[in-house]
Amino acid sequence: MKFLENIGAGVLQSVERLGRAAFFLSEVVGHGWVLVTRFWLVVQQLYSVGVFTLPIVLVSGLFVGMVLGLQLYNTLVKFGAAESLGLVLALSLLRELGPVVTALLFAGRAGSALTAEIGLMKATEQLAGMEMMAVNPMMRVIAPRFLAGVIAMPLLAALFSAIGIFGGQMIGVGLLGVDSGAFWSQMQNGVDFHEDIMNGVIKSVVFGVVVTWIAVFEGYDAVPNSEGVAHATNHTVVYSSLAVLGLDFIMTSLMLGEI
Amino acid sequence: MSQNAASTNDNDNLVNIRGVSFKYNTRTILDNLTLGIPRGKVTAIMGGSGCGKTSLLNLIGGRLRPSQGQVLVDGQNVPDLNIRELYQLRKRMGMLFQHGALLTDLSVFENVAFPIREHTRLPEAVLRNVVLMKLQTVGLRGARDLMPWELSGGMARRVALARAIVLEPMMIMYDEPFTGLDPISMGVIAKLIRELNQVLGITSIVVSHDVAETSLISDHAYLLGDGRILGQGTPAELQNSTSPYVRQFMDGLPDGPVPYTYPARNYLDDLLEKGA
Numbered sequence: 001m002k003f004l005e006n007i008g009a010g011v012l013q014s015v016e017r018l019g020r021a022a023f024f025l026s027e028v029v030g031h032g033w034v035l036v037t038r039f040w041l042v043v044q045q046l047y048s049v050g051v052f053t054l055p056i057v058l059v060s061g062l063f064v065g066m067v068l069g070l071q072l073y074n075t076l077v078k079f080g081a082a083e084s085l086g087l088v089l090a091l092s093l094l095r096e097l098g099p100v101v102t103a104l105l106f107a108g109r110a111g112s113a114l115t116a117e118i119g120l121m122k123a124t125e126q127l128a129g130m131e132m133m134a135v136n137p138m139m140r141v142i143a144p145r146f147l148a149g150v151i152a153m154p155l156l157a158a159l160f161s162a163i164g165i166f167g168g169q170m171i172g173v174g175l176l177g178v179d180s181g182a183f184w185s186q187m188q189n190g191v192d193f194h195e196d197i198m199n200g201v202i203k204s205v206v207f208g209v210v211v212t213w214i215a216v217f218e219g220y221d222a223v224p225n226s227e228g229v230a231h232a233t234n235h236t237v238v239y240s241s242l243a244v245l246g247l248d249f250i251m252t253s254l255m256l257g258e259i
Numbered sequence: 260m261s262q263n264a265a266s267t268n269d270n271d272n273l274v275n276i277r278g279v280s281f282k283y284n285t286r287t288i289l290d291n292l293t294l295g296i297p298r299g300k301v302t303a304i305m306g307g308s309g310c311g312k313t314s315l316l317n318l319i320g321g322r323l324r325p326s327q328g329q330v331l332v333d334g335q336n337v338p339d340l341n342i343r344e345l346y347q348l349r350k351r352m353g354m355l356f357q358h359g360a361l362l363t364d365l366s367v368f369e370n371v372a373f374p375i376r377e378h379t380r381l382p383e384a385v386l387r388n389v390v391l392m393k394l395q396t397v398g399l400r401g402a403r404d405l406m407p408w409e410l411s412g413g414m415a416r417r418v419a420l421a422r423a424i425v426l427e428p429m430m431i432m433y434d435e436p437f438t439g440l441d442p443i444s445m446g447v448i449a450k451l452i453r454e455l456n457q458v459l460g461i462t463s464i465v466v467s468h469d470v471a472e473t474s475l476i477s478d479h480a481y482l483l484g485d486g487r488i489l490g491q492g493t494p495a496e497l498q499n500s501t502s503p504y505v506r507q508f509m510d511g512l513p514d515g516p517v518p519y520t521y522p523a524r525n526y527l528d529d530l531l532e533k534g535a
Contacts, residue, residue, distance in 0.1 A: 121363075129360030132320055133374045133422075134349040140377075 021217045028216065031136075031143035041144040042151075049110045049145065049212075050152030054159070056109050057102055061160035064101060065167025068092060072168075073176050082172075083182035087190040089168040090161075094191065094200040098161035100248050103207035106153055107240035111215035114145055115236040118219025119229035127220075142220060146212050153208025154201055161200070199255045206247060211240040273298045273430055273462045274319055279328030280486075281314055288314050290486035291328070296430075301456050301463040303473045303494070305508070306483035307517060312466040315483070316432045319464070320354060321345045333429065350378060353423030353431040353461075357438055359415035361407040361422075367394070368403040371422045378426065393421040397451060413444025420451055430462035431455065437469040445469075449476050470509055474498070482508060484517070 035042055068089055076082050118141065121127050127137040165187075172178040191197065215236045222232035272295035281289040288311040296302045304312050317323040318330050321337045330337040335348060361370050371390045375381055381389070394400040397417040407415060416436060423431055433452060437445045453476045456463050467473040473480070474494035482490035482497065482505055490497055490505040497505055507515030523529070 124358065124363070125356045125360035126362055128322065129354070129356055129362075129419075131322060132349055132352065132354040133377065134346040135374070135377045136346070 017221075020221070021213070024217050024220065025213050027138055028143055028146050028213070031139050032147065034139055034143045035147050038139070038144060041140070042147050045144045045148035046152055049114065049148045050156065052113075053106055053109045053152065053156060056105055057156045057160050058163050060101065060105055061098075061163035062167040064097060064160075065089070065093065065164030065169075066171045068097070068164065069168035069171030069176070073172055073178065082176075082178050084186055084190075085168070085172045085178050086165075086183035086187035089172070090165055090187045090191050091196060093161040093164040093168075094196050096200075096248070096252070098164065099157045099200050099203035099207055100244060102157040102160045102204065103153065103211055103244040104241055106149075106156060106207075107211045107215070107237055107244065110149065110152070111211050111236045111240050112233045114149070114212070114215040115219040115222070115233045116229055118142070118145070118216060119222035119224070119232050122220065122222060123224040123226070123229060142216050146216050149212025149215065150205070150208045153211065154204040157200065157204035157207075199251075202255075203248065203251055206251065207244050210243050210247060214240045214243065271295075271297055273333055274464070275329070275331040276315070276318075277329040277331065279318065279325045279330060281311070281318060281323065281325050283314070287486050289318075289325070292483075292487065294481055294488060294491075296462060296464055297479065298462050299456070299460050300478040301452065301465060301476055303477035303480040304464060304466045304483060305468060305470065305473060305480055306489075307468060307508070310483045311486055312468075312483060313434055316354070316434055316464065316466055319432065320349065320352060350374075350426060351429045353426070353428040355416065355419050355423050355431060355433045355436055357435040358412070359407075359419035361410075361415055361419055363407050365407075366403070367399065367405050367407070367410070367418050370407070370418055371425055374422065374426050389425065390421075393425050394418075396424070396455075397421045398447070411444070413440050413447060416440070416444075416448055417451065420448070420455075424455060424459070424461070427459070428461065430464065433463065433465045433467070435467055436465065437467055437472050445472055452476050470511070484508075 069085065072088050072092075073082055073085055076084055076088065118127075121137075121141065127141065130137045130140060169183060173180045173183050218232040218236045218239075219229075222228045274296035276292055276294045279289055279292045280287065292311075292315075304315060306312050314323060318325055319332060319337065321330075321340065324338050332348060333351070335344070337345070337348070340348060361367075362373065365373065368390055371393055372386055375386050375389060391400055391403070394403055397420055399414060399417055399421065402410070402414065402418070407418075410418065420431075436448050436452065440448065449472050452463055452465060455461050465473055465477060474497070477494055480491065480494050480497055481488050484504055490500055490502055490508075492500070498509055500506065500509070504516045506512070507517060513519050
């Protein structure tokens, strides 16, 4: 009986927290006008969230592209379709790996940093101090970070895909001898702007919203002590990663018209 | 013990707490509390840890809502205010947090300038002068370019004090201003609290459990415990009180009405219990 009670309490707690997170998101979105009124705050956060995540995204993108180049060439050459390497590489990156891997890296690098920063601001009474100075932390701290995350994520995903294609080209054309003209022309002919590129962009925007939402909410809702901030940071990475992978399946299914 | 003039004549008070109760989850923190904070005076709220002193400040600042009662600040009942009215009122309040609550990504100068930048459109030259004047008041004009992590605890609190007075508020709430400070820093903060009160006429509420330092600077003191007022009067009156609770607190006695041991079952039973 006690076991059932615990399960029930856990479910109720989760639902209550989800509701709180939803209200939190609506409040953050309601402060979206800070993009205009506090443009420089958003730019500062864009620098902190976006530029600092850029190195890990570029390096990872390069290696993922290089590995894809090797793996895909190895399979395609068995069917005499090595010239299609550019097309398959671009589709893999633009549709799937670009948005998904970038979102996972973004959660680990920028998401955890956002949670820890906001959580520590709460623990050190900086958010309370702002409230007492009649400054709404939602407007001054949360909304600019949220907007920066939402803007940065698609840009990072685009750069990941671009550098990945470059890495794949280096391996495919430079090392394995795939014809350069065939590599690029097949990519140009086969990649559709709406079907492939825009679907990837939509995914990256959705991942940007979800990961940044989780990150700022976890920080804002953290228990204000060192253990609480550590838990919140941990939750951000775990929940964001699971949300990205789950949402990717749902969105891919919808985009391919399979469900 | 004298009855506080402030609590008998509400008009002389900047803050009037009337029948306020506050609960945290199921635990009662404040129980039907009534007290007054006189204008232009330094009022101390003393009491042991967890007696509701900080909750009282948060109720006055509108960060917490009472389960019942009125929190009147300058005639306005804080729980009834909407967010815009509350923020307007907060512009006229300053609060010094226990550890300063300085914004860690801003320099000392920018921390003090923060409320001005947020609430006014002062020209940069005027803003600079105002900030330097406030920093001069707390003796830290030369530290304007330091970052918060480069400051000692006492310096951080002085910067926070400069920030709290930069909009020239009608009152300042000090939450444990002496905790964790060396004797010199403690003396500096006490001197500043007194001077700000005398020179600028700012009503001050000092929440503290530091009896000696708080008694030196306050005009009137309340002693809280169990969610109620257990003693009040001038610091001298409290020092001469015969109430057991007041005596235990003022003399720092380990045992008394506030027991040394946390409530527990019989010691012997506890020790003899198998497999405990």
